Amino acid sequence: MTVQLTKSAPSAAIAITVVDRAAFKELAPKLPAATRNWLAAVGFDGKPDSHALIPDAEGKLGQVFAGVERAASPWALAALPQTLPQGAYQLSDAGLQVPAEQAALSWELGAYQFDVYKPRRRPAATLQLLSSPEAQRGLAMAHVIAATRDLVNTPAEHMGPDELAQAAKHVAKQHGAKFSAIVGEDLLKKNFPAIHAVGRASTRAPRLIELNWGSSKHPKLTIVGKGVCFDTGGLDMKSADGMRQMKKDMGGAANALGLASLVMALKLPVNLQLLIPAVENSVAGNAYRPGDVIKTRQGLQIEIGNTDAEGRVILCDALAYASESKPELIIDLATLTGAARIALGAQLPALFAKHMDTARDLVDLGLKLDDPLWHMPLWAPYKEGIASSIGDIVNTGRNALGGAINAALFLEYFVPEYQDWLHVDLFAWNDVARAGRPVGGEAQTIRTLLAYLEERFK
Template identity: 50%
Template sequence: MSTHSLIDGAAAPIRLVPVAESDLAAWLEAAPASLRQWATANALKGEAGRHLAIPGADGAIDRIVVVYDPAQALWALGSLPLTLPEGDYSLEGALAPALATDMAAGWALGAYAFTRYRKARRQPARLVWPAAADRGEATRIADAIWLVRDLVNTPAEDLGPGELADAAVSLAKRHGAEVRVLRGDELLAQNYPMVHAVGRGSVRPPCLVDITWGDPSAPKVTLVGKGVCFDSGGYDLKPAAGMKLMKKDMGGGANVLGLASLLMAGKRKIRLRVLLPTVENLVSGNAFKPMDIIPTRKGLTIEIGNTDAEGRLILCDPLAEGDSEKPAILIDMATLTGAARVAVGPDLPAMFCNDDKLAADIQAASTAVNDPVWRMPLWKPYRKWLDSKIADMNNVSESPFAGSITAALYLQEFVSPTTPWVHFDMYAWNASARPGRPEGGEAQAIRALDRMIGERFG
């Protein structure tokens, strides 16, 4: 359980004193001289993330000063659960509800450890629930992000197309959603030829999960996620270094499930649909090949210029299906291109959007909850780079430029111009640990999207 490190009460918890970084100087000025001397001796500065244990008269820890950045309150306590000594702690002082909720959720996120294959090295320190915290909200956030992390961190041996589909079914059932799964050749029978083509090279059959939840008369919000559980590159084989982290190539699908968890747990006033194609892109006698021409659900034929550009291929069929219902918002999330990482790095999901108002609302929500995204252009002149001489379109450009943009332009072909659509090209991984964000799989943009959807629809 994501909030197992938060408890209802404790007999004698150690006090945590949160001090905003801009307020530390004034706080120390008002403190006893002995405390100021102790802080100086231990180089306590007004830098977010610093903390200092203050001993009592008996030499035991009396309290711990924690310096935080109010603009990043979610991560204020993130480093503490696994660095403070095991035991019970409580926050001192009256906190505003939003701050208390963020600090509680951040504590739970800082307590995260991926323990499927080995026992935890230690138990996290425990925090008494802050009195003003919204427990439901803190738990909702932590549960969704823990889900994303667990899925992305699990290697392909134990999280293939079927297992990822099963995880989606389990989430749907927890929230009373309707769900169906197409497997293997059912994809051909139900006209998802591209999902089938990419996944048929694996002995583990491809799947498509279709979840619906909420009032059928409410505004439709449709999510599509890239669920490539392992990407060898297919016949355009990746080198060893490029293949090493490909267990995380389902990170877009994991984030879609995390967003769905937030939306359903938050009882948003929407008609939610989740379309999740799950595949492995492997080499075999049955795998699709360079220069193959494959039809799509929309009827467009695609020449395969590169089998390692498979993410956009499995997204195009469910995007066409999602678009057919004319949703109020259509969102896709994918670990799609290295070009996006070159452009904006690992922390910023590249956002492509065909609707300026939607993009602005997402950007505002992103800023409000400190869940960063960065808008990139859907530059129409580059669309001709995807032209094919013998099919409606190629899945890649021969140009070495603008790889993330041409990938987005490819996906745009499967969405009506009148459908508000946003595409996220994300990394879904922390290369190194930061407070509350351990190395490994990570949720990105889902808190911003949940905020935007809640503000639009309630």
């Protein structure tokens, strides 16, 4: 842990003065001449994610100036932990004041590295922060985001359906939740045929992971996460480049588990259900085939247009099961379509919602929290594009147009008209490095969704 919460204000740690360009321009004339001259010599002007080390009279590190874009950004201090010299630091009263939650969150995530297989080059610097509910919340949020990243970053050899189930079981134990899993052939006995069909070709058995927490007196919230632990594409096999990062195809499940963890940690007044259909989409003699017609839990018959559109196939059973208990809200998170990435890029998850006002509120909230998502339409006229001549619907559209919408419309068939539902098509991956966000697995939208849930169920 690189953020140390203290009961009293730290005194021996090196002070960091946080500024943006405007604040630095105002503060600079008030600084001692030696400090002002030093900062001018090194070219520091408050540029975001920059810093300057100021020596004391003995030539030791005396203080730090750090530039930010916004003091209240969740990434305000993220550039510092791995670039400052090792040691203990504290925030100065001079300059801009970074809120405690953002300070703890940004520093802890700035120190994040996935170091399971490759050791860190050096320990990160430590921030001493006065303990408060806000600082504790920021730290809790950072730990969940780091755990989510770790799950996505772990290679499929060590993160199959069983390992994903064990991760969920560990979270359940942490929060006193009930854990269960339906595994292998039992999926057929319990009427989850679509999950079984996608995962049956792997030597690692498919399963439906379930976690339940909270009081039945509270409104029910169900979170569903796509858990494809590796996706070859099945018999419609991906190219080598297309398969390279498919360990991340369980990113929806990792984010769903992260969101559920925060709901429990913050003790939201809900009756929580978490569902993760976990499979490996593999190639074998018993793999499901293009042209097959698969029965689903709901009873609809799915024609398989392409075995690489497997995420929606496993989600349909989970969504049908979730709807049976008529929760107040269902949220599913899934690394579902390349079409969403083509439309919105890596940093903007696509949001589909039953209610326009909810979608608009979430977009605004995401922009405010720097955890964005973008509203896409459940455009009903496109449903004719996923009609099947031999089944009820097909798991691919007529062509590549509107691919993310087609996938969302496919899922909508398994959610009753009366049921409130949010579908998030995310990337769960940073394709470029930014402060606090190294290339690799990422938690996307869970801070925004948590804030929305806190407001809705307060």
